[in-house]
Amino acid sequence: DIQMTQSPSPLSASVGDRVTISCRTSQSISPYLNWYQQKPGKAPKLLIYAASHLQSGVPSRFSGSGSGTDFTLTISSLQPEDFATYYCQQSYSSPRTFGQGTKVEIK
């Protein structure tokens, strides 16, 4: 199975901050990397697919980048509704696997 390691965890930030979350994979998987947001008691929501493609309806302050084994989710200006847990997920091989999550907390 492909291992996914996210950092940091957790992440403390303030409204307006630029936030960067890292995801490192155990083997090269470009571009088969997706990002999801999950709020307490809710299902995951797709933000970014194929490493850098913004899902329809997702605010443009979210962006993804990276290749090979190193990927990044960036929130350009953190908004109150962005405090949540973020997961990376690989679709390179089966079984599909997720990172352990990065909780973005209020500083």
Place this chain on the structure above:
Amino acid sequence: QVQLQESGPGLVKPSQTLSLICTVAGGSITSGDYYWTWFRQPPGRGLEWIGYIYDNETTSYNPSLKSRVIMSVDTSKNQFSLKLSSVTAADTAVYYCTREVAGVVPGATVNWFDPWGQGTLVIVSS
């Protein structure tokens, strides 16, 4: 717009079989090229892929659960289902159904999960 909804018992006794249904609304379960998928998330923990059913009969399960999992589709009800046998407390989790979608980006055909059901908590306890 397709929406998914899980249903089933919220409490299952140890050694029994957990049974859940996912109802697909806003689109036919037989249209398109989708992998109808189950995940679970133990309280306070990350997401675990359970498996999928594709084209009404092709299945793939997580090796860690394979001996206990059966998935099926009921096209007449636009539903797919999960059965997990011989449950223990370790199977306590929120169970989600979702759809794996394939899309084309420059240089690759990629997959992602969207949409998701809202999730249903299943507790294994006597």
